[in-house]
Amino acid sequence: MTLATAREIREAVRTKERSAVEVCRAALARIDTADRAIQAFRTVTAERALARAADIDSHHDRWRDAPLVGVPVAVKDNLCTRGVRTTAASKILETFVPPYDATAVTRLEQAGAIVVGKTNLDEFAMGSSTENSAFGPTRNPWALDRTPGGSSGGSAAAVAARMAPLALGSDTGGSVRQPAALSGVVGLKPTYGRVSRYGLIAFASSLDQIGPLSLTVHDAALALGVLAGQDPADATSAPDPPDDWTGALTGDARGARIGVPWRMLDSGVDPEVVRAFRAALEVLAGRGARIIDIDLPQAGQAIPVYYLVATAEASSNLARYDGVRYGFRAREDSLAVMYRRTRAAGFGAEVKRRIILGTYVLSAGYYDAYYVKAQKVRTLILRDYETAFERADVVAMPTSPTPAFALGERLADPLQMYLADVFTVSANLAGLPAISVPCGFTAGQLPIGLQLTGRRFDESTMLRIADAYERETGWWKKEPPAI
Numbered sequence: 001m002t003l004a005t006a007r008e009i010r011e012a013v014r015t016k017e018r019s020a021v022e023v024c025r026a027a028l029a030r031i032d033t034a035d036r037a038i039q040a041f042r043t044v045t046a047e048r049a050l051a052r053a054a055d056i057d058s059h060h061d062r063w064r065d066a067p068l069v070g071v072p073v074a075v076k077d078n079l080c081t082r083g084v085r086t087t088a089a090s091k092i093l094e095t096f097v098p099p100y101d102a103t104a105v106t107r108l109e110q111a112g113a114i115v116v117g118k119t120n121l122d123e124f125a126m127g128s129s130t131e132n133s134a135f136g137p138t139r140n141p142w143a144l145d146r147t148p149g150g151s152s153g154g155s156a157a158a159v160a161a162r163m164a165p166l167a168l169g170s171d172t173g174g175s176v177r178q179p180a181a182l183s184g185v186v187g188l189k190p191t192y193g194r195v196s197r198y199g200l201i202a203f204a205s206s207l208d209q210i211g212p213l214s215l216t217v218h219d220a221a222l223a224l225g226v227l228a229g230q231d232p233a234d235a236t237s238a239p240d241p242p243d244d245w246t247g248a249l250t251g252d253a254r255g256a257r258i259g260v261p262w263r264m265l266d267s268g269v270d271p272e273v274v275r276a277f278r279a280a281l282e283v284l285a286g287r288g289a290r291i292i293d294i295d296l297p298q299a300g301q302a303i304p305v306y307y308l309v310a311t312a313e314a315s316s317n318l319a320r321y322d323g324v325r326y327g328f329r330a331r332e333d334s335l336a337v338m339y340r341r342t343r344a345a346g347f348g349a350e351v352k353r354r355i356i357l358g359t360y361v362l363s364a365g366y367y368d369a370y371y372v373k374a375q376k377v378r379t380l381i382l383r384d385y386e387t388a389f390e391r392a393d394v395v396a397m398p399t400s401p402t403p404a405f406a407l408g409e410r411l412a413d414p415l416q417m418y419l420a421d422v423f424t425v426s427a428n429l430a431g432l433p434a435i436s437v438p439c440g441f442t443a444g445q446l447p448i449g450l451q452l453t454g455r456r457f458d459e460s461t462m463l464r465i466a467d468a469y470e471r472e473t474g475w476w477k478k479e480p481p482a483i
């Protein structure tokens, strides 16, 4: 039996049409069969999940009105789960069992959701294909010889293959939206500060944001309502009150002004992606939205700026993995050699590349030339958006310049891999909310994603337009070929 949406499951459990245990068993059975080929999960928490489901069923009165009651969720394996191994897909954390839960996980559980497992990712969320996982890649449910995107590729594949209706990912430069697009699901990156990062294994702290992956925009809005809110454990979490995000989904896009930075589509974008993107704009126009031309003049700098800022912050965040505090430790008598060997054996090639690059751009001689310069251009990118938002309510772009690429295709060429982020990184640099919604398929049946970026803390408008588009097209209803 395939799973319904989170909203449908919640309703079924609330009205006792299905028990939480029944739903949980169905999800675990689906994981059992489908995940052999896909490898979305690193850890499946079957026993815990069933015990929790049974507990919810036996206290139905207490849980009945919880917003995600009985909904199975998959959690990216860089989010801490108390008592459950959390690896960030790195050898250096292979044996790490956190003593606490990430706030996002706590909030999901308080809302009645049931964690069914931890999903694969690029090591420390560094990558766009999930191939940088120390434990092997995840496969795209639409084409098993292709990547599901990354770094939240396990979460995207889990939702796409109907193993869980909802998953958590983290998005530093596109890692929720890009795998959502390549796997044919919805991926939401909230405004920076909207969701607490407490318990998220840090990659680049000024860019990282946790977000949901789901089948529908409604489910993303539902999850955001559960996840959002200030947290004393994360000083960057914002006091801004949550909106009624599901209530904002009226289906009405009339008068919405959709800005399109056409110049960004001039080169390097797959023609089938361009075609699907144009068709999506026509659908929105048909529902009464106005398409307007905008320009993001600094957008061409977003990738280099991102890779300077992200690597600088990563080199600092990853200094804590020294063999003393967590997980893996190389055997050695002298402390200095132990540090060196632990990091040499514990980190993969991409992580090392970024630590070296980040250390370099922060070093005394180059700090001003690279890091400070990048921060200045980052401000210019933010101003571009502020200017665009004087005339537009959201900015529309494709999420990814290409559909899912073949496993192995870009592994030897990191720069080619970095270009996958051309449309996504600027939302992180500017701290803005952005969403990817399925907007069709290539002739070869690979999913394509439409990205909408909103004003800071205005997820409502963005979600409303995305939902209006989804209602008209319903791409999400198509399931990947039987696995």
Ligand code: GLN
Binding pocket: 125, 126, 127, 128, 150, 151, 170, 171, 172, 173, 174, 175, 176, 203, 310, 421
């Ligand atoms: N692909 C980007 C990178 O490799 C983004 C990763 C992310 O958002 N975590 O850094």
